[in-house]
Amino acid sequence: MSTPGSSPTRATTPETTEGSAVGSDPPKGGAGAGETWAVLRMMRWSAEYLEEKGVERGRLDAEYLLAHALGTRRLQLYLQYDRPLTPTELDAYRPLLLRRARREPLQYIIGTAGFRELELAVDPRVLIPRPETEVLVQMVLDRVEGREDLTALDLGTGSGAIALSLAKEGPFVRLVATDDSADALEVARSNAEAAELAGRVEFRRGSLFEPVAGETFDVVVSNPPYVARTEEDGLEPEVAAWEPADALFAGPDGLEVLRRIAGDAPTFVEPGGLLALEVGAGQAATVSEGLRDTGAWSEVGTEKDLAGRERVVWAVRASGPDGTPPPDAA
Numbered sequence: 001m002s003t004p005g006s007s008p009t010r011a012t013t014p015e016t017t018e019g020s021a022v023g024s025d026p027p028k029g030g031a032g033a034g035e036t037w038a039v040l041r042m043m044r045w046s047a048e049y050l051e052e053k054g055v056e057r058g059r060l061d062a063e064y065l066l067a068h069a070l071g072t073r074r075l076q077l078y079l080q081y082d083r084p085l086t087p088t089e090l091d092a093y094r095p096l097l098l099r100r101a102r103r104e105p106l107q108y109i110i111g112t113a114g115f116r117e118l119e120l121a122v123d124p125r126v127l128i129p130r131p132e133t134e135v136l137v138q139m140v141l142d143r144v145e146g147r148e149d150l151t152a153l154d155l156g157t158g159s160g161a162i163a164l165s166l167a168k169e170g171p172f173v174r175l176v177a178t179d180d181s182a183d184a185l186e187v188a189r190s191n192a193e194a195a196e197l198a199g200r201v202e203f204r205r206g207s208l209f210e211p212v213a214g215e216t217f218d219v220v221v222s223n224p225p226y227v228a229r230t231e232e233d234g235l236e237p238e239v240a241a242w243e244p245a246d247a248l249f250a251g252p253d254g255l256e257v258l259r260r261i262a263g264d265a266p267t268f269v270e271p272g273g274l275l276a277l278e279v280g281a282g283q284a285a286t287v288s289e290g291l292r293d294t295g296a297w298s299e300v301g302t303e304k305d306l307a308g309r310e311r312v313v314w315a316v317r318a319s320g321p322d323g324t325p326p327p328d329a330a
């Protein structure tokens with residue numbers, strides 16, 4: 001992970017009492033710093049500074065970073081608006097602010113991302129888990145409600161977000177999580193340990209279904225890479241420059257990995273079992289159609305994300321040669 005340099009090239013302190021961040025660099029705490037920086041003043045200055053650098057929610061991010069530097073919770077800052085920051089605190093905060101100004105994602109700087117009931121460690125070896133994926137997990141949990149002793153497979157587990165959430169919240173006795181990135185699996189394993197779920201999820205390295213050849217599961221779930229290479233230029237710097245390319249891109253139209261999963265899934269999903277896939281905006285119809293065309297699924301449907309876009313495609317594995325589902329279909 002890169003850290004910003006410590007020699008600012010422009011003015012080091014704001015000129016007015018309130019301070020304007022425009023054209024300035026973050027204040028230093030060391031000798032020669034001179035000025036008093038109270039919590040509220042620093043938050044306001046930082047918000048303007050980050051927004052000048054193109055960060056969308058400058059104030060919120062500044063609050064998270066300052067809280068992290070001070071070893072406190074964000075809301076605690078609201079109770080100490082007038083408290084002057086010590087030189088040590090300023091020195092702890094400054095590099096974090098500089099990193100965010102370089103558009104490094106907030107979660108990589110802080111080192112964690114919240115996902116459903118979990119606090120996951122994240123760094124540039126893994127994708128930062130997204131709220132859309134929480135919807136995917138919820139959809140799976142809703143569909144298996146009331147059932148017991150299920151098995152599940154999470155393809156492309158990254159930080160472990162999906163597999164660990166299913167282990168924590170669902171009726172699963174056995175979960176396998178795969179990824180072809182050894183780095184990602186290292187992060188996922190350590191998240192499993194931290195969440196005390198290591199005994200419940202088995203992590204295996206390999207491409208898609210390769211590590212589970214010959215096995216079947218009640219649920220197969222995946223948030224695979226689905227960004228089209230042609231969309232690379234339109235991505236925010238936080239994504240394009242920091243998140244792992246292998247977690248993002250899937251060929252010229254973004255559907256390369258989804259096609260492979262849809263093609264192989266019938267072999268690995270139990271009759272009556274569930275396949276649940278996160279897809280990119282605008283991809284749901286194509287993926288659903290591809291699944292229907294195989295004739296392997298008795299039911300195919302979609303689910304909307306929090307913004308009302310169809311971002312999950314699910315399918316129930318047919319059980320008989322005529323495609324009829326068994327009576328206890330998920």
Ligand SMILES: C[S@@+](CC[C@H](N)C(=O)[O-])C[C@H]1O[C@@H](n2cnc3c(N)ncnc32)[C@H](O)[C@@H]1O
Pocket residue numbers: 126127128129130133155156157158159160161162178179180181184206207208223224225226246247248257
């Ligand atoms: C979009 S990320 C999802 C990470 C995590 N499941 C989540 O939802 O936050 C996709 C993951 O799939 C992995 N991946 C990409 N291609 C793969 C392949 N062919 N086989 C296995 N894993 C793959 C990447 O390394 C990455 O961790």
